[in-house]
Amino acid sequence: MxxxxxxxxxxxxxxxxxxxxxxxxxxxxxxxxxxxxxxxxxxxxxxxxxxxxxxxxxxxxxxxxxxxxxxxxxxxxxxxxxxxxxxxxxxxxxxxxxRRQPRLNNIRWLYRQAGTAPVTAGAADFGARRLAATGPHTIGSAHAALRGTGLDPAILILKGICACDLDHPVSFETPIHLAQENSHERFRISRRLGF
Missing domain, CATH: 3.40.1350.10 (Trna Endonuclease; Chain: A, domain 1)
Incomplete structure (x- = not known):
């Protein structure tokens, strides 16, 4: 146990x-x-x-x-x-x-995509501006738009700068967008917790 x-x-x-x-x-x-x-x-x-x-x-x-x-x-x-x-x-x-699925598996997938390099707030903001200027995007097209920046869209999702629907299986074809403060789409550990 x-x-x-x-x-x-x-x-x-x-x-x-x-x-x-x-x-x-x-x-x-x-x-x-x-x-x-x-x-x-x-x-x-x-x-x-x-x-x-x-x-x-x-x-x-x-x-x-x-x-x-x-x-x-x-x-x-x-x-x-x-x-x-x-x-x-x-x-x-x-x-x-x-362990609500597919949410937990999606988080694990995003972690694998994001890599381990630290991302500064300035770099994350730069990535968000680039995606806003070239969007709309899927995770795959955002990856291409961020090429050469050292950023991956997965890290922007994990940092709450971008959002996607984590209640459906996530892949490179999953649409993403810039997250809005207090949006219902922002990541929540548990809907029951309300944060």
Missing amino acids: VEFEELLELDLMHLLEAAPEVAAYRQQPVDISYPDDDALRKYTPDFEVLLTSGQFLYVEVKPQERLSDPEIARKLEAIRVQLERDEIRFEVLTCADI
Whole structure:
């Protein structure tokens, strides 16, 4: 069971890395004290996520079947209540949230296309302007339009500068466009989370 949770956490990290709404995150960041009947217990969330809005979010990753355990459900509710008192959002993500397909496979595909070279904000803005001037584009035609710049359209999608429909299989024929702030098309880790 632990290996399964670790793989879920790795998949969540892919999503966090690709979400423009996420400024930073860290694993097992802090210990939190919460009341549990007559005892004070400690809990360490799987992730602390800092959103670009400045809001913090603690995330627990659990396989769905573990949530039906009454003891785990009671513990998670006690933690949620304590964090709510501290004005910190708390979400429990399951396999269904994290491994929603084809979204997760699309993110993985984009990562393979994007490469590992770092991209500055200035370079990304330059790429966005070039695509705006020569569009509309598919991922393939955007790749050709960016030739010689060191940019790939996949990195612009992952940075939230460009957008495409991640709820359908992504390929070089997938249309892309410049993302609009707060657009419903911007990448979301989970529709349930709303960011």
